[in-house]
Amino acid sequence: MAVAFSAESAPASRQPYLIGGKDIRCYYHLLVIVLMLAGLLVLFWFGSRYPQLFHKAHELGHQAVNSFIYNSELIVASSNAGFAERVWVSLVNWIWSMRIGMSFGLALGALLHTAFEFYPPKLSNNIYLNTLKGIMIGTPAAVCVNCAVPIACGLTRGKARIESALSFMFSSPTLNFVVVSMVFAGLPVAYGIIQYSLLALVLLALVPLIVYVMQKVSKASDTEDTVSTCSVPIISDCNQSLLEATKDVLQAYGKNLWSLIKTAVPIMLIAAIISSVVMELLPLQVIFAHVSLLALTGLALVTVLLPVPIALDVIVAQHLYTQGVPAPYVMLFLFTLGTYSILPMQYLWKEVSKKLAMTLYFMFVTLGLCAAYAIQFFV
Numbered sequence: 001m002a003v004a005f006s007a008e009s010a011p012a013s014r015q016p017y018l019i020g021g022k023d024i025r026c027y028y029h030l031l032v033i034v035l036m037l038a039g040l041l042v043l044f045w046f047g048s049r050y051p052q053l054f055h056k057a058h059e060l061g062h063q064a065v066n067s068f069i070y071n072s073e074l075i076v077a078s079s080n081a082g083f084a085e086r087v088w089v090s091l092v093n094w095i096w097s098m099r100i101g102m103s104f105g106l107a108l109g110a111l112l113h114t115a116f117e118f119y120p121p122k123l124s125n126n127i128y129l130n131t132l133k134g135i136m137i138g139t140p141a142a143v144c145v146n147c148a149v150p151i152a153c154g155l156t157r158g159k160a161r162i163e164s165a166l167s168f169m170f171s172s173p174t175l176n177f178v179v180v181s182m183v184f185a186g187l188p189v190a191y192g193i194i195q196y197s198l199l200a201l202v203l204l205a206l207v208p209l210i211v212y213v214m215q216k217v218s219k220a221s222d223t224e225d226t227v228s229t230c231s232v233p234i235i236s237d238c239n240q241s242l243l244e245a246t247k248d249v250l251q252a253y254g255k256n257l258w259s260l261i262k263t264a265v266p267i268m269l270i271a272a273i274i275s276s277v278v279m280e281l282l283p284l285q286v287i288f289a290h291v292s293l294l295a296l297t298g299l300a301l302v303t304v305l306l307p308v309p310i311a312l313d314v315i316v317a318q319h320l321y322t323q324g325v326p327a328p329y330v331m332l333f334l335f336t337l338g339t340y341s342i343l344p345m346q347y348l349w350k351e352v353s354k355k356l357a358m359t360l361y362f363m364f365v366t367l368g369l370c371a372a373y374a375i376q377f378f379v
Contacts, residue, residue: 028245090276101147109154110257134167190378313337328372
């Protein structure tokens with residue numbers, strides 16, 4: 001009787017809830033990651049990014065351009081400010097302008113890295129398809145190329161392909177519908193045609209071609225080395241509770257976020273200091289007085305590297321256009337500002353390939369010069 005009573009009173013084993021033939025607990029990690037991603041995107045897109053972009057679009061042509069590297073002022077230089085003070089003001093205002101975008105980039109980059117650790121993506125060998133995927137993700141993301149660096153790092157560290165990371169970085173600050181509308185609303189249509197023709201060339205032809213060639217040159221490419229060493233898939237036995245799964249995700253996320261912060265933040269600060277110094281030393285009034293290949297080349301070598309906030313390229317180009325600056329300089333600023341910068345260059349140099357970082361730098365310098373000379377056929 002004792003044995004019979006004991007068997008009857010034992011608690012019944014848990015009946016699993018099945019989704020696609022698997023216990024629902026197998027999806028707890030995915031649920032936590034998706035909820036974190038949704039909360040992050042809603043907070044950034046609707047709480048900050050799109051309201052800011054709509055405000056910039058509304059104010060286009062009605063706002064003063066105080067700097068070519070920041071668009072929001074926290075502090076103002078005194079009327080008799082010396083060189084050191086002006087550099088300090090530029091640095092502080094750059095950080096202030098980039099604070100939200102960079103925070104989002106770090107948070108999303110770490111989350112993507114975490115997601116790919118738990119759920120390693122099925123990699124495709126189709127470089128062109130991977131490039132298109134990066135464009136489709138980057139276009140609505142609406143982050144500047146600098147803020148896209150931590151996200152791209154999360155992609156490559158999380159076992160995504162470098163062509164996806166590159167197309168994400170270059171499409172996010174340029175193809176957003178608000179930025180596109182600002183280009184065509186604030187400048188003659190010829191500027192927009194040249195701008196987006198060259199961007200289409202970069203995204204649809206040059207990025208896939210460069211990645212393809214570099215992979216062929218080196219069988220053990222830098223990209224593949226980075227991918228294999230940066231991510232270790234986490235295996236779940238589907239026996240964890242929702243609380244345990246949440247704890248796992250948060251621990252991995254905290255580790256990845258701290259890793260990105262240690263890598264990216266010092267680079268950001270160094271880039272901001274260098275840019276602030278360069279912009280104070282650059283004699284723009286003298287350069288704008290005459291159009292020459294030497295002046296355009298020297299300017300392009302600098303502007304390609306400037307880490308500017310999203311849409312500042314359009315604001316600066318529109319301001320220069322209304323001030324009567326020669327069209328080649330206007331076009332050069334429009335194309336080269338904000339598409340590449342010292343931050344993605346440093347990221348690629350350190351984590352992907354030095355050759356790729358330099359190739360893209362000189363590619364954007366060359367295309368910027370092509371854009372500057374092309375606009376002369378329309379003015």
